[in-house]
Amino acid sequence: MAQLTFREAIARGIAQEMRLDESVVMIGEDIGAAGGVFKGTVGLLEEFGPRRVRDTPISEQAILGAAMGAAMTGLRPVAEIMFADFFAVCWDIVVNEIAKSRYMTNGQMTFPLVIRSGNGGGLRFGAQHSQSVENWAMMIPGLKVVVPSNARDVIGLMAASIRDNDPVIFLEEKALYSSKMDVPEGDIVDTLGTAKVLRQGTDATLVALGNMVPRALQAAEELAEMGIDCTVVDVRSLVPLDTKTILRETSATGRLFTVEENPRLCGWGGELASIVSEEAFYDLDGPIVRITTPHIPLPAADALEDMAIPSIERIVTTVSKSMNS
Amino acid sequence: MAQLTFREAIARGIAQEMRLDESVVMIGEDIGAAGGVFKGTVGLLEEFGPRRVRDTPISEQAILGAAMGAAMTGLRPVAEIMFADFFAVCWDIVVNEIAKSRYMTNGQMTFPLVIRSGNGGGLRFGAQHSQSVENWAMMIPGLKVVVPSNARDVIGLMAASIRDNDPVIFLEEKALYSSKMDVPEGDIVDTLGTAKVLRQGTDATLVALGNMVPRALQAAEELAEMGIDCTVVDVRSLVPLDTKTILRETSATGRLFTVEENPRLCGWGGELASIVSEEAFYDLDGPIVRITTPHIPLPAADALEDMAIPSIERIVTTVSKSMNS
Amino acid sequence: MSTTVNVAASTDIDFKLGLYRSQVALRQFEKRAYDLFLENLVKGTSHLSLGQEAIASGFAAAMRPTDWTFATYRGHAHTLARGVPMTPVLAELLGRTNGLMAGKGGSMHLTSVEHGVMGSYAIIGAHLPIACGAAWSAQYRGTDQVAVCFFGDGSTNIGAFHEALNFAAVWKLPVVFVCENNLWMEYTRTTEVTAVANPAADRASAYGLESIIVDGNDADAVYEVALAAITKAREGGGPSMIEAKTYRHGGHSRADPGKYRPDDEVAEWLAKDPIPRYHTRLLELGVPETKLVEIEKAVADEVELATEEAKAGAIPGEDLLMKDVWADGGSAWRN
Amino acid sequence: MSTTVNVAASTDIDFKLGLYRSQVALRQFEKRAYDLFLENLVKGTSHLSLGQEAIASGFAAAMRPTDWTFATYRGHAHTLARGVPMTPVLAELLGRTNGLMAGKGGSMHLTSVEHGVMGSYAIIGAHLPIACGAAWSAQYRGTDQVAVCFFGDGSTNIGAFHEALNFAAVWKLPVVFVCENNLWMEYTRTTEVTAVANPAADRASAYGLESIIVDGNDADAVYEVALAAITKAREGGGPSMIEAKTYRHGGHSRADPGKYRPDDEVAEWLAKDPIPRYHTRLLELGVPETKLVEIEKAVADEVELATEEAKAGAIPGEDLLMKDVWADGGSAWRN
Numbered sequence A, B: 001m002a003q004l005t006f007r008e009a010i011a012r013g014i015a016q017e018m019r020l021d022e023s024v025v026m027i028g029e030d031i032g033a034a035g036g037v038f039k040g041t042v043g044l045l046e047e048f049g050p051r052r053v054r055d056t057p058i059s060e061q062a063i064l065g066a067a068m069g070a071a072m073t074g075l076r077p078v079a080e081i082m083f084a085d086f087f088a089v090c091w092d093i094v095v096n097e098i099a100k101s102r103y104m105t106n107g108q109m110t111f112p113l114v115i116r117s118g119n120g121g122g123l124r125f126g127a128q129h130s131q132s133v134e135n136w137a138m139m140i141p142g143l144k145v146v147v148p149s150n151a152r153d154v155i156g157l158m159a160a161s162i163r164d165n166d167p168v169i170f171l172e173e174k175a176l177y178s179s180k181m182d183v184p185e186g187d188i189v190d191t192l193g194t195a196k197v198l199r200q201g202t203d204a205t206l207v208a209l210g211n212m213v214p215r216a217l218q219a220a221e222e223l224a225e226m227g228i229d230c231t232v233v234d235v236r237s238l239v240p241l242d243t244k245t246i247l248r249e250t251s252a253t254g255r256l257f258t259v260e261e262n263p264r265l266c267g268w269g270g271e272l273a274s275i276v277s278e279e280a281f282y283d284l285d286g287p288i289v290r291i292t293t294p295h296i297p298l299p300a301a302d303a304l305e306d307m308a309i310p311s312i313e314r315i316v317t318t319v320s321k322s323m324n325s
Numbered sequence C, D: 001m002s003t004t005v006n007v008a009a010s011t012d013i014d015f016k017l018g019l020y021r022s023q024v025a026l027r028q029f030e031k032r033a034y035d036l037f038l039e040n041l042v043k044g045t046s047h048l049s050l051g052q053e054a055i056a057s058g059f060a061a062a063m064r065p066t067d068w069t070f071a072t073y074r075g076h077a078h079t080l081a082r083g084v085p086m087t088p089v090l091a092e093l094l095g096r097t098n099g100l101m102a103g104k105g106g107s108m109h110l111t112s113v114e115h116g117v118m119g120s121y122a123i124i125g126a127h128l129p130i131a132c133g134a135a136w137s138a139q140y141r142g143t144d145q146v147a148v149c150f151f152g153d154g155s156t157n158i159g160a161f162h163e164a165l166n167f168a169a170v171w172k173l174p175v176v177f178v179c180e181n182n183l184w185m186e187y188t189r190t191t192e193v194t195a196v197a198n199p200a201a202d203r204a205s206a207y208g209l210e211s212i213i214v215d216g217n218d219a220d221a222v223y224e225v226a227l228a229a230i231t232k233a234r235e236g237g238g239p240s241m242i243e244a245k246t247y248r249h250g251g252h253s254r255a256d257p258g259k260y261r262p263d264d265e266v267a268e269w270l271a272k273d274p275i276p277r278y279h280t281r282l283l284e285l286g287v288p289e290t291k292l293v294e295i296e297k298a299v300a301d302e303v304e305l306a307t308e309e310a311k312a313g314a315i316p317g318e319d320l321l322m323k324d325v326w327a328d329g330g331s332a333w334r335n
C-alpha cells in the first residue's frame, strides 16, 4: 500500500501497460519532458524514451488523426487532449472518423486507442477550460467513456481502457488530480461497464460520476444524520453503462437522484432517468431528481464557480427536500 | 396560398428578413450561384447580390468565426454548414466561442446569428452525412436550437431565428427538403420556444421533432384505428424548450412517448423524460418510452437505414405494445 | 518486392499495358456506376473520377501491396486501382450484402484493408492526419510501408490539411500527399476562394517541402513522380506533397451535369483525356490496336459480370445493422 | 483622426514617452498580478507577457480607438495597452464584481468592447477566424476599422490559423495578424514541432502575403511595421501577417519558473529587455532621467491604487451567476 495521488495514478496505470505491451505508445502536447500540464505523465519519457512518448505541435486534429491511423495499423495509442474543452477543435476526428469507421467498414478496422483528457471544473479556469464533456462523448455511437473518481480506479480503468479494443474517452477530473488514497502495489486491472456501489442505503439512490462521487458520498453521510439513508453508486463508465446495477439499486430504494457536474441539458442523468422511468417505473416511489450545474457556461471567479457546480450542501438540501415533500 | 417545398421555404424565410434588414448577410459554401447543395438558397444571390450572399472556401472554422466576428460588431449573419455532420470540424467556434462569449463577457457582446445546416438521415448518405446533431447543440449552454418539421414553420421559425439576438442552430431536416405544403402569402414570423399540439388524444402523448413529426402523426392515425388515441406534439425548438406544453399534454394522457431520430444516448427525449419524471411524476400512468434510432452510426444502404431510423410501423408497434402491456 | 523492379517496369511495355488497363477499368466501371445511379440502383450519392484516372492508376502502380491508400468520397478509382475486385465495390454502391462493407459504408467510404485501401473519408481534410498516423505506425514498427493520401484542390483550405502537413514534416513520416487539382470544388472554382494559384504546390514551402506539380492526365508522368516520392518516404526521407493537375469530366456528384463550368474549359480538358492520350502513346510505341481493343473488351466483360453479381447480391438485414459497432462484433452499450 | 497624425507622432518625443509609459505600465501591472497570484488572490491561472510589452504597446499606438484587438489568454498587456484602466482588469483577475466582466471571464478572457478589446480567447487559434469576421463587418459596413489579432508562435500549427489566413487573403479583409514569437509553447520549443524556422513569416507566401519579421523587443520598430500594416488594411489593401521576435521573461502560466529553458537563452533575452532598451534610447534622445523616473513613479501609484480598488471589490453572487447567457439578460432555457 502506498499513498498515491490521482495524477500519479495516471502515470502508473499507463506505465503498467506500456511495460507489458510494446504497441502502447503515447502522443500529446508537452507530455514528454514536461510530464504533462497536469503532471499526469511524469516519468514516462524517462522510462520509455522519446520513441514511445512523443510531444506534438499544437495540432489536436493531427494528434487524434495520428492516433487513429496508428490504431488501425496495429498500435495502441494513448493520446492526450490537454483540456477536455479542446475536443471541440478535433471533434471530427473523434466522432466522424474514430467512432464510426469500424461500423462503416463492416468490422474491417479496429481502433484500440485511448484519448485521455483533463475534464471538468473547480479550478477557476473559466468557461473554455472547465467543461465536463462526458456527455458529448456518450452521445456518439462507437465511443466508450470512462470517468474514474479515485486513484485506484484510475489505474484499473486505465489498464482496462488500454487493453480494450475500442476507442475509449478517458476523462481525468481536474478537480481530483491532487486527491490521494492508499493504493495496493502490483498490477491493477479493472473492468469497463461496472458501476460500484459505494454505500448501501434504504431510502434513496444517489448516482454520481467523477468529481461528484466524493461529494455524493459526503452528502450521504450528512443525510444519514438527518435520517435519510442513501445508496451511493459511482457510475465509472458511461459507455458501457452498468444499467443492471443502477436499475437494481434504484428499484431497491424507490428513489433516484443523479449528481452531475455537467450543465443540465442532455446530461447522462437524463439518459438514466429515461431508462429508469421506462424499465423500473413501477418500482419508483417518487420523482426522479437531477442535481446538475445549471445550464450556463462555467464562470471563472471562485465564488461563482462554487455556486454553479453541485456542492455537498446542494445535494443534501435537494435530496432532503424532495424526500420530505 | 401557394404550394411550397421545404427547401423553397428556406430561401423565402431568409429573403423575407433580408429585405427588411440590411445587416442580415449570408455566408457559406456554394450558397451563391449554385443556390446551395440542397437548393435552399436559390435566388438569393440574384436578389441580394454577392456582397450579401458570399461563397467561401471549404473552411468551416473560418465561416463560423467570420459569422461570430461579424455578429459581435453589428451584423446578423446567416451562416451555412452544408451538412450538420460538419459541425464537428468547427465545433470549437460554436461551443467554446459563440455559445460562451456573451456570458464570459458579462453581457458586453451579443451574437445575433443563425447557423443553418442540413440535418439527419434518410438520404442514404452514410454515417458521415446523416447525423442528427440537435442534441450536440442542445447540450451546450448559450445555443438556441430550432428544428422545423414543415415548410410553413420553416419560414416563421427562420424569421424568428434571424430576429433573435442569440445564436440559433437552425437544423433543416434533409429528408424533408422535398416535402410540400400550402403556405399563405405574405410575411410569416413565428415564436421560438413554442411547441405545437398537432393532434389531441386521450390515451398517450407522442412528442416528436423534425422529420419524426410526420411519422408520429401518421402513426397516431394508425393507432387511432387500433383504439389508441394519441396526442402529437411537435417540439419545434429544443432551446428554448416549451416544457409547459409538453408537461400539460403528458399529464393529460398520463403516458409519454418520444420519437427521436437521434441515436439513443443523451437524446433530447432523455431530457424530456427527466423533466417529466420529476415534474409530472404523479400524473404518469405508465413507463416513459423512447423510440429512437439504435445507438449505432447510420448505415448507408437503403434497407439498413430504413431499419435504423424510427418508422411509422415501429412507432405504432412500440406504442401499442406498451399501452397494452 | 523492391523499388528497382518498378523502375525497370516503367520502361516496359507490359507495365504500360497494365497502366492502360487500369485506367480503362476505372473509366468503364464508373460509367457503369453512373448508369446504375440513373437507374436508381445506386442510392444516396456517388462521386466519379471520370477524367482523373491517370492519378489513381499511376500511383497504384508505384505502390507495394503492403502500402496504404487513403482516399476521399471520390474514391472508387483509388479503391479499384489497388486491386480491389469490381463486384464488391459495385455491390457496395448498390447496398448489398456482397458489398465491400456489406452496404454499411456506401459509395463514399470504400475500404478494403486486405488491399491496403485504408478507407475513404467524406469529411474534407480528415484523412490527412489519419494517413500520418498510419505512417507513424510504419515508422514506429520499422516496416517500410508508405501511406499515400489523395485529396482535392478545395480541400487545401481546411485546417486539417495544415495540421497534417506540418506534423508529417516534423516527424519525417513516410506519407505522400496527393492533391488532385481538378480546378473545382463542388460548384465553385477553387482559385476564387484560394489565396494562391496552385493550392497545394504553392504551400509546400510552408512545411519545408519541395513544390511538385505533375500533369495528372499523364499516367507515366504520375507514375514517375509517385515512385520518386514513395521511394523517398520508404527510405526515411520524409513526406512529399504532389499537386496533379487534372479535370473531372462530369459533375461533382450524383447526376450533377456540371453546367457551371465554361464550355471551352470542359472542351479543352476533354481533349486532354488521359485515356485516349495513353492509347495514342501506346500505339506510337508500336502496340497493335488489337491488343488495346482486347484489353478494353476484357474490362467490359469484367464490368458486365460485376454488374450481374452486384445486382444479385442480397439485401442486408437486421443482423448486419446491429453488428460491428464494437470490436467484439456487437453494438451493446449496456448490460 | 488620420494616419498622418500618427506617422508624424512617431518621431515625436511625447509620442515616445507615451510608448514608454505604456510598456512600463504593462510591466508593473503584471508584476503586481504575479505577486497577487502568489498570494493566492488570483485564482485559476494567469499568463504574463513580461518581456513582450513592446508588441502590445507598439500596436496599440498605431491603432485608432475604433479599431479592434483580438488577444489570447496571454492578454493582460493587449487589454491595458488599448486604454482599459487597471482596476477592472486586476479586479477581474481577483474575481470581483468590479472586474471587467464581473469575474465571469477571468484572466484568460479579458474583454472591453468599449475600448475595442473584442475578447481574449483561450483556445489556440480560435480568434483568428473571429477577427476575420469583425474585419468583414467593417468591410461590409464601409467603415475603415481594422482588426488586429495577436497569437503565439505555437499557435501557427493549428488548423484555424490556416483557414483564417486564407480566408482573410481571399476576401481582402482589413485584418492584421500578429505572431508574437517568444520561441516557446508551454514547455516545448516551437521549432521542435514546426516545419519552418519562422512559424508565421515562412508561411506568409502560402496565403499570397509578404513575409514580415520585426524585432518585437523594439517598440518603435513594432510601431512602424504595425502602422504600415494597419494603414494598408484600412485603405483596402487587405490583410498582413507580422512575426515579432520576442521572449517571455517568466514561465508559461501560473507559477511556472520556466526552468526548461537554457540559462544562456534566458540571459540573452533578458539583455534584450524592451523596457531598459527603450529607456536608454530615450536618454540618448535627450530625455532627462527624472522625466522617466516620474513616469515610472506615476505608474507605480496607478498600480497601487488599482490593487487597493480591486481588493475592495465585492465577491459576486447568484444574481451574476444566472445573468447574461442570453441577450435578454437571463439564462432561461424553458418556460
Ligand SMILES: Cc1ncc(C[n+]2csc(CCOP(=O)(O)OP(=O)(O)O)c2C)c(N)n1
Pocket: B029, B058, B060, B082, B086, B089, C074, C122, C123, C124, C125, C151, C152, C153, C154, C155, C156, C182, C184, C185, C186, C190, C252
Ligand atoms: C468539412 C467538409 N466541408 C464540406 C464538405 C462538402 N464537400 C464535399 S466535396 C466538396 C468539394 C471538395 O472539392 P475538392 O477538394 O476540390 O475535391 P473534388 O470534389 O474536386 O475531388 C465539398 C465542399 C465536406 N464533405 N466536408
Ligand SMILES: Cc1ncc(C[n+]2csc(CCOP(=O)(O)OP(=O)(O)O)c2C)c(N)n1
Pocket: A029, A058, A060, A082, A086, A089, D074, D122, D123, D124, D125, D151, D152, D153, D154, D155, D156, D182, D184, D185, D186, D190, D252
Ligand atoms: C486548442 C488548444 N490546444 C492547446 C492549448 C493549451 N495551450 C495553451 S497556451 C499553449 C501554448 C501556446 O504557445 P504559443 O502559441 O507560442 O503562445 P504563448 O503561450 O507562447 O504566448 C498551449 C499548448 C489550448 N489552449 N488550446
Ligand SMILES: [Mg+2]
Pocket: C152, C153, C154, C180, C181, C182, C183, C184, C185
Ligand atoms: Mg476539386
Ligand SMILES: [Mg+2]
Pocket: D152, D153, D154, D180, D181, D182, D183, D184, D185
Ligand atoms: Mg510562444
